[in-house]
Amino acid sequence: MQNDILFEAQNSVCTFGHGKKLVKAVDDVSFNIKDGEIVSLVGGSGCGKSVLAKMMLGLHHPTSGTFTYKGAPITDYNVHWREVQAVFQDPFSCFNQFFTIRSQLKAAFGIYKEKPSNSEMEERVDQALLAVNVKPSELEGKYPFELSGGQMQRMLLARIFVLKPKVLIADEPTSMVDACVRANILDYLMKLKQELSMTIVFITHDIGLAYYVSDRLFIMHKGKIVEQGAPDDVTLRPKSEHTIQLLEDIPEIHKEWIKR
Amino acid sequence: MAIFEVDKLSLHYLTRFGQKIHAVTDVSFTMEQGEILGIAGESGCGKSTLVNGLMGLFIPPLYPTSGDVRVGGESLMNRSPEDVRANILSRKVSMIPQGAFNALNPTRKVKDIAADVMAAHIKGVDKKQIYERLKERFDLFGMDTNKVLNSHPIQLTAGERQRSVIGISTLLNPQMVIADEPTSALDVTTQKVVIKMIFDLLEKGIFSTMIFITHELPLLRHVANNIAIMYAGEIVEKGTAEQVVFDPRHPYTKALMGAMLSAEPGQKQRKPTAIEGAPPNLANPITGCRFAERCPQAKPECKQNKQEIRIVGDRQVRCDYAE
Numbered sequence: 001m002q003n004d005i006l007f008e009a010q011n012s013v014c015t016f017g018h019g020k021k022l023v024k025a026v027d028d029v030s031f032n033i034k035d036g037e038i039v040s041l042v043g044g045s046g047c048g049k050s051v052l053a054k055m056m057l058g059l060h061h062p063t064s065g066t067f068t069y070k071g072a073p074i075t076d077y078n079v080h081w082r083e084v085q086a087v088f089q090d091p092f093s094c095f096n097q098f099f100t101i102r103s104q105l106k107a108a109f110g111i112y113k114e115k116p117s118n119s120e121m122e123e124r125v126d127q128a129l130l131a132v133n134v135k136p137s138e139l140e141g142k143y144p145f146e147l148s149g150g151q152m153q154r155m156l157l158a159r160i161f162v163l164k165p166k167v168l169i170a171d172e173p174t175s176m177v178d179a180c181v182r183a184n185i186l187d188y189l190m191k192l193k194q195e196l197s198m199t200i201v202f203i204t205h206d207i208g209l210a211y212y213v214s215d216r217l218f219i220m221h222k223g224k225i226v227e228q229g230a231p232d233d234v235t236l237r238p239k240s241e242h243t244i245q246l247l248e249d250i251p252e253i254h255k256e257w258i259k260r
Numbered sequence: 261m262a263i264f265e266v267d268k269l270s271l272h273y274l275t276r277f278g279q280k281i282h283a284v285t286d287v288s289f290t291m292e293q294g295e296i297l298g299i300a301g302e303s304g305c306g307k308s309t310l311v312n313g314l315m316g317l318f319i320p321p322l323y324p325t326s327g328d329v330r331v332g333g334e335s336l337m338n339r340s341p342e343d344v345r346a347n348i349l350s351r352k353v354s355m356i357p358q359g360a361f362n363a364l365n366p367t368r369k370v371k372d373i374a375a376d377v378m379a380a381h382i383k384g385v386d387k388k389q390i391y392e393r394l395k396e397r398f399d400l401f402g403m404d405t406n407k408v409l410n411s412h413p414i415q416l417t418a419g420e421r422q423r424s425v426i427g428i429s430t431l432l433n434p435q436m437v438i439a440d441e442p443t444s445a446l447d448v449t450t451q452k453v454v455i456k457m458i459f460d461l462l463e464k465g466i467f468s469t470m471i472f473i474t475h476e477l478p479l480l481r482h483v484a485n486n487i488a489i490m491y492a493g494e495i496v497e498k499g500t501a502e503q504v505v506f507d508p509r510h511p512y513t514k515a516l517m518g519a520m521l522s523a524e525p526g527q528k529q530r531k532p533t534a535i536e537g538a539p540p541n542l543a544n545p546i547t548g549c550r551f552a553e554r555c556p557q558a559k560p561e562c563k564q565n566k567q568e569i570r571i572v573g574d575r576q577v578r579c580d581y582a583e
Contacts (some may be wrong), residue, residue, distance in 0.1 A: 045447045178302045178475035183519040183534035205447035249448040251479040
């Protein structure tokens with residue numbers, strides 16, 4: 001089962017606007033993502049990585065070319081989302097401010113046609129909270145604004161532990177949190193992969209982060225995938241100038257980064 | 261002479277239930293002209309609260325508990341928010357906020373937002389003069405000046421927006437600039453551009469003294485001369501950038517360095533290790549060391565003994581057992 005292809009894109013193009021204002025957000029992209037691997041999409045802001053993520057979620061459709069999940073185009077996202085779930089950058093905009101977090105974690109079961117029984121739902125929420133090192137009792141009656149950013153990001157991941165989807169699309173899950181929480185979240189992503197053998201599409205602008213988590217790297221620039229390959233190949237022997245640029249721009253501790 | 265002095269500053273938030281949350285406790289440091297001080301620490305450790313305190317801007321529910329902040333010898337404490345806005349912000353102390361998008365009014369053009377700042381602080385200049393001075397200033401930033409000034413914030417890229425915000429913050433040549441995570445919402449390439457611009461401004465003498473707040477220690481090593489590490493409202497270690505980054509002494513700084521990761525070849529095995537547990541609840545009184553719960557080297561007495569700043573190897577460390 002290891003080599004089953006989940007996502008396959010062939011010459012996919014996704015455009016916005018028309019005429020003079022036409023923007024090719026994703027431009028002639030071909031790739032495939034296999035079951036059980038962690039793929040990172042790396043690129044600067046505006047390079048089209050989030051659009052590609054939304055295409056994987058079925059929120060955008062290719063303007064031309066094909067984009068398939070398990071061999072079929074994504075049509076009904078209500079069904080699609082039972083297998084593919086996402087974690088976004090800003091956890092505060094992902095939760096409703098007016099409901100407790102616990103009730104919202106429970107509401108995640110709404111994507112199924114038939115919800116499990118109430119006690120089973122409660123139990124699965126408890127387990128998910130324990131999986132991200134939060135005591136369920138601490139969260140009793142808490143609203144999103146009462147938690148810190150790192151805790152909220154963990155609640156988003158708890159939602160993934162609740163639903164246990166096949167594919168997780170992580171759209172810059174660590175860009176709003178500090179280094180300590182980032183290490184924490186990476187640990188949980190690894191846990192998801194190891195325990196649930198989940199396929200993870202990790203989106204980031206930090207090639208260092210991508211290098212650490214992924215099995216395969218896609219470097220994007222202006223809608224195109226300019227380089228792809230194993231992390232060691234891409235970071236040690238970069239071929240594209242955009243990859244070199246990305247590598248240079250990380251403020252590495254041991255190298256000369258910027259002159260004063 | 262020290263241009264910026266912070267003397268045992270403590271700040272607290274007052275919740276609606278009358279509970280005091282001591283977000284910043286006993287912070288003291290002085291800064292010389294031309295110094296760049298980096299402050300690092302995890303989220304919720306009081307960095308942003310400290311920024312408000314350093315500007316003397318106390319908007320309820322934030323209140324000063326004790327201590328003093330002086331810019332060029334003049335105290336910023338015990339002033340009304342109106343007084344602070346009129347006499348201190350932009351001129352003495354200026355802040356570069358975190359999210360550029362939230363800092364700019366989306367319904368107005370960049371030049372109008374900037375003109376407001378000048379008009380509020382300089383009496384008797386007409387609009388034409390203001391626009392000319394703005395153009396002069398924005399020419400320094402290496403952007404398409406006309407385009408940026410005549411755009412609404414939404415028409416600009418994130419990098420241009422952040423650079424405009426920095427430009428507006430430093431319009432009146434403040435003595436002190438406090439940058440509160442100016443690059444944390446940007447990608448690495450844009451981040452470099454913004455840092456370059458800050459260095460440009462320093463070189464041109466627009467401002468000279470800066471506090472740079474971030475949680476990226478590798479970035480601070482390149483930006484700051486001195487680094488202070490904060491934990492749970494206290495400064496736990498302060499030294500030069502090289503000392504803190506390459507030779508940390510406080511257990512928390514060591515753990516923080518362990519949580520960093522790098523793309524250096526062959527480093528894939530070096531896994532970043534998260535610090536287990538959570539910081540203490542600052543609403544409760546804390547007697548002993550604040551890091552004791554999570555500290556790998558904690559001794560039983562750490563939970564009782566309050567740790568004081570002491571000098572270890574040329575830097576300040578708040579740990580009795582650091583060596």
